[in-house]
Amino acid sequence: MSEKVSVKVCLGTTCFVMGSSNLQELIETVPKKYGDRVEVSGVPCLGLCSIDWEFSKAPYVKVDDDVIKEATVEKVLKAIDEKLK
Amino acid sequence: MAMNTSTPKETSHLKREILVRLIKAYLSDNFEENTRLIPYAMRPKNSDVPNYRCCIFKERAILRDRAIAGLGFSIEDTDDSVLLSELANKAEKREVPDEHPLTVLTTACKGCVPSRIYVTDLCQGCVARPCVNTCKFGAISIQNGKSVIDPEKCKNCGMCVQVCPYQAIQKIIVPCENACPVGAIAKDENGHAKIDFDKCISCGKCASACPFGAVHEKSQIIDVLKHVKAGKKVIAMVAPAMFGQLPCKPQQLKEAIMELGFADVYEVAQGADVTTKTEAAEFEERLMKGAEFMTTSCCAGYNELVDKHIPDMKPFRSDTKTPMYYTAEIVKRENPDAVTVFFSPCVAKKREALQNPNVDYVLNYEEIGAWMIALGIQVAECEESEFKTQASAEGRNYCVTGGVAKAVQTLLPEEIPAHPVIIDGLTKQSVRDLKKYAKNGMCELGNLIEVMACTGGCLGGNSTVNAFKPALKQVTNYVNESKSIKEQVKEG
Numbered sequence: 001m002s003e004k005v006s007v008k009v010c011l012g013t014t015c016f017v018m019g020s021s022n023l024q025e026l027i028e029t030v031p032k033k034y035g036d037r038v039e040v041s042g043v044p045c046l047g048l049c050s051i052d053w054e055f056s057k058a059p060y061v062k063v064d065d066d067v068i069k070e071a072t073v074e075k076v077l078k079a080i081d082e083k084l085k
Numbered sequence: 086m087a088m089n090t091s092t093p094k095e096t097s098h099l100k101r102e103i104l105v106r107l108i109k110a111y112l113s114d115n116f117e118e119n120t121r122l123i124p125y126a127m128r129p130k131n132s133d134v135p136n137y138r139c140c141i142f143k144e145r146a147i148l149r150d151r152a153i154a155g156l157g158f159s160i161e162d163t164d165d166s167v168l169l170s171e172l173a174n175k176a177e178k179r180e181v182p183d184e185h186p187l188t189v190l191t192t193a194c195k196g197c198v199p200s201r202i203y204v205t206d207l208c209q210g211c212v213a214r215p216c217v218n219t220c221k222f223g224a225i226s227i228q229n230g231k232s233v234i235d236p237e238k239c240k241n242c243g244m245c246v247q248v249c250p251y252q253a254i255q256k257i258i259v260p261c262e263n264a265c266p267v268g269a270i271a272k273d274e275n276g277h278a279k280i281d282f283d284k285c286i287s288c289g290k291c292a293s294a295c296p297f298g299a300v301h302e303k304s305q306i307i308d309v310l311k312h313v314k315a316g317k318k319v320i321a322m323v324a325p326a327m328f329g330q331l332p333c334k335p336q337q338l339k340e341a342i343m344e345l346g347f348a349d350v351y352e353v354a355q356g357a358d359v360t361t362k363t364e365a366a367e368f369e370e371r372l373m374k375g376a377e378f379m380t381t382s383c384c385a386g387y388n389e390l391v392d393k394h395i396p397d398m399k400p401f402r403s404d405t406k407t408p409m410y411y412t413a414e415i416v417k418r419e420n421p422d423a424v425t426v427f428f429s430p431c432v433a434k435k436r437e438a439l440q441n442p443n444v445d446y447v448l449n450y451e452e453i454g455a456w457m458i459a460l461g462i463q464v465a466e467c468e469e470s471e472f473k474t475q476a477s478a479e480g481r482n483y484c485v486t487g488g489v490a491k492a493v494q495t496l497l498p499e500e501i502p503a504h505p506v507i508i509d510g511l512t513k514q515s516v517r518d519l520k521k522y523a524k525n526g527m528c529e530l531g532n533l534i535e536v537m538a539c540t541g542g543c544l545g546g547n548s549t550v551n552a553f554k555p556a557l558k559q560v561t562n563y564v565n566e567s568k569s570i571k572e573q574v575k576e577g
Contacts, residue, residue, distance in 0.1 A: 011332045013464050017454030018101060019094055021551040042332075045463055053126070055458055056102045072094065 005038045005083045007076065008062040012045025019071070020059035026076060038080055096298025097451070100151065102127065104306065104455035107155045111310050112459065116177065117170035120156070124148040124169075143192070150190045154301030157308065160188045176307040182446065183303050186287055186435035189270075191277040194299040199272055200259045202239055202246060204232045207253035216245035216254060264294035266511040267394055286393060288386035288511060288538045289432035289547030302432050302548065305446045306456065312424045313346035320423045322412045322444075324353040326430040326484035326543035328563050329556030330450045331457075335563050336469035341462050342453075343470065348423070354476030356412030357383075357483045357492070361570055364405040365496035368533060372501055376401075377527040378534060380519075381489050383407045385433035386511060386538030394516070397523035401534075408483060409434060413443035428453055430484065430546030431539060449548030477570035481563055484543035486510075490535035495570055504531035510540030 007030060009015075009023045020042075030040040046062060049055045061071040063079040103123065110119035124145035128134075138144040150160050152169055156176040163172070204216075210230040217225045217232065224238035225245060232254070234245075246254045261270045261278050269284035270291045278299060280291070292300040312319050321342050328335045339350045360383060371379050382388060382403040391398045409427055416425055426446045427438055438444035448456075457464065479492035490505035497503055506528060508515050519536070522528040539545040544556045551559070 011465070013331065013454070013462055014458045016332050017451075017458055017550050019098055021555065022094060024552060024555045044465055049458075050461065055105060056127070070098070 004036070005080055006064055007038060007040040007080065008043045008046065009040065010046045010048070010060045011042040012049065014049040014055050015059035018055065018058035023059060023061065023071060023073060023076070026073060030080070034080065034084070037084060096296070099298060100301070101451055101455050103148065103151050103155050104304065104452055105458045107152065108306060108310065108456055108459035110173070111307060117173045120152065120173035121168055121170040123152050147190065147193050150192060151301060154188050154190070155304050155306070157182060157303045157305055159183060159303065160190050160301065177311055179308060182305045182308060182435070182439070184439060185282050185285070186303055186432050187280055187285065187289070187292065188301050188303055189278050189280060190299045190301060193297045194278045197259045198257060199276070200241065200262055201236065201257055202234055202241055202243060202254060203257050204234055204254050207251050208232050209251050209253065211250065213250070215248040215250065219244045219248045260294040260296060261291035261300060264290040266290065266513055266516045267390065284393060286386050286389040287433040287436045292432065293547045302449065304452055305448060306452045309426050309446050309448060318348040318420060318423045319346065320416055320420060320425050321347045321350045321428055322353050322409065322416060322425060323350055323428045324409070324430060324484065324543060325357065325481050325560065326546060326549065327428050327450060328481070329484070329544055329560040330550045331454070331464045333464035333467065334469060336471060337464055337467040339472060340467040340470040341457060341464045344462050344467065345456055345460065350472070351412055351416050352472050352474070352476045353408045353412045353427070354480035354483065355415065355474050356410065357408035357480035358477050358570055358573065359411035360405055360408050361479055361492040361496060362574070364403050365493045367403055367405055368493060368503065369497060369501050372532065378522065378532040379403055380534040380536055383483065383489055384536055384538050385437040386431065387536040389433065389436060390511065390516065395520050395523050398519060401523060407437065408480070409437065409444060410441060413441060417443045430543040430549050432547055433538060450550045451548050454550045476567070477573050478564045478567035479570040481560070481567055484560060485557065486537050486542035487535065488542060490533050492570065493533065496574065503533040506531035506534045508534060508536040510545070511538045
């Protein structure tokens, strides 16, 4: 593993209201857990919520190129672990 | 919600999704039909049934009931045969919101077992048997070598739980009953939670605590949308906690609210400044007259607590009005034709608003958030727009626990020493403490008691969107760039 895993927490209005407000803790906890192997940041709207009724699957998080729907802290950590395997 | 009591996230997600769908339905060309379809749109034919539900039909029925609360009606009082489309029509025609802002969805509630003390398999049947010996009611006996509790005799005192050396005895709690500081919610004869509105102080703790999301707020969103659609001059009064809720600057938030269709936005911190000045003067006067202590009066949940449960506290509670009161007074004076909407972090303000003719409606932060989703507003991309009247740092800090007492203290002369006591959230214990202070006519811990129904202050309100810590950070940044109320007083 040479490349860093990139985690992007969508902080657009829709994701924020639908729950990414509770994912902000990842921005603190992930570096503590994984050190510099994972890069995590809050990002402006990823544009995933605007299609049809996809707002209902918010909040979205991108782990590298994989999109996590209805993201929770647990789901994101699991996805990171998979990447680092 | 904040800190130790977190709102179950799944249920918040559901409630917010329904609100967004209701708003989208209202803004569509067929409000009634699109409202009727909400449960089917959320759970279409052949879609997966959530693992907490038996079948898609029950799930849809429950989503229908949740939509009833979103339309602003009581779920308990609505007949099952009434279509959502009929209710949508009724909501649009409604003139005044319901008296009590909370409603229980009994079909979702059924999961809880009654609160009781229970001996688990971990009971070792020990020789000492401290549980049997400690029980004052003779409720515990030994059967087949293990302790058994006789529910007829057990008074739920919990002594056996404390003394068991194996921690084998547990208290099974009902989360809503456990969270309610005043014993206003309990299971009825059918095992469903029921709110006793004579006791309820509308603090919303049951709504936050229920893992099934069975306690709902009756929304006034349709009422507000109706006035905006009709082109009325609808003015938003934004409580300080709102500035911690969305990922943007306060000035962008103002613009985002204008984009919803509001004619103007006032900061409730402006009214908080009036509260601070009035309350500081009142405190000084009371102390000069020899008063032992005074409590704040800005929290609607606390005010209802005093009115319904601690009448002895009335003489000690400040007569100063709330920031919402003063703000609404200013708004109506400057705009007599306006429809006023208070943006609230909690459900209790809905009760306060009903008693105040200057406040027409109350929306909470979940509802505002849902409205922004429905319109696709990106708050972080909004232009910045300044408030006409700048509130003070202290006023903007009212939503943080300790903030009100601190504001009052700022304006007190040196010879009037305030010793603040902060009640950071109403619990069964803090209610007992307050009753004691009221009965004894004194509080040994200090003379200025600030009471916040929610832990953390308004930022911990039951209808907030942001997590407590980031919300606090955002509000604190805003407070730090604001002028002190001292300067405001100097400038006159």
